[in-house]
Amino acid sequence: MTYSLSGGVDETRRLILKGAALVALVGISGIRFGLTPALAAANDKYPEDAFKVKGPDDAIKALYGKTAEKSDKVKMDAPEIAENGAVVPIGVTTTLSDVTSISILVAENPNALAASYVIPAGTVPSVANRLKMAKTSNVIAIVEAGGKLYSASKEVKVTVGGCGG
Amino acid sequence: MASTIRVRATSSGETTEVQALIQHPMDSGFVKDASGNLIPPHFIQQLTFEYGGKPVFVADWGPAVSKDPYVKFSFKGGKKGDDLKISWVDNKGATDTSTAKIQ
Secondary structure (H helix, E strand, O other): OOOOOOOHHHHHHHHHHHHHHHHHHHHHHHHHHHHHHHHHHHOOOOOOHHHHOOOHHHHHHHHHOOOOEEOOOEEEEOOOEEOOOOOEEEEEEEOOOOEEEEEEEEOOOOOOEEEEEEOOOOEOOEEEEEEOOOOOEEEEEEEEEOOEEEEEEEEEEEOOOOOOO | OOOOEEEEEEEOOOEEEEEEEEOOOOEOOOOEOOOOOEOOOEOEEEEEEEEOOEEEEEEEEOOOEOOOOEEEEEEEOOOOOOEEEEEEEEOOOOEEEEEEEOO
């Protein structure tokens, strides 16, 4: 942003706008702080750090603190080729019991972890969603069952990257 | 403002299938706008579904979830006519809540 010295009125106006923006920000964060304890009490905390890790292996470690073993009981429903990387439909189901969470990672994305779902007792261990993919990549499904991690992966070819989406 | 949350919850007797569609830009923070400036990240972090006062499904999302996110899951139980409460909070602290009747 460039500031001109002659534009005195503009300068003041900018300052006022800035002030308004600041008030808006403070207001929003106030709501956030008010809300967080209620959410934390109801469920697990949002794993902010795990979403900022680069590679899939590190992301899994950051999220669960352990590594996963491959299992044919984890089934992933993903396209062979995704025409549009901005919207790739991916579903994960498992026949494992005592499932507590399901996570989906896209190995080649800037941050591998895309989504993590808490599965309370009584909820069917199956989830479908839509993810963005930067380029052709392995998609990894992680299922946490009985305290252990199980995984399945599949390569999805992307013809148009999802970075623009 | 109209709700950003659209939910269809259908009971088949034993289980209730839930499909949700939420209006949200889900900006990843890696995309540039027309003048080359990075669009700052703006995405839903947590989406919670509650039935009977208990969470039945919690989604923790990163910026790699597509714009206007969609999610589908099912849970055991859930009676026709009962309420399912849905709420989300994004990385800027914005939030929205909605209640859907199970059909």
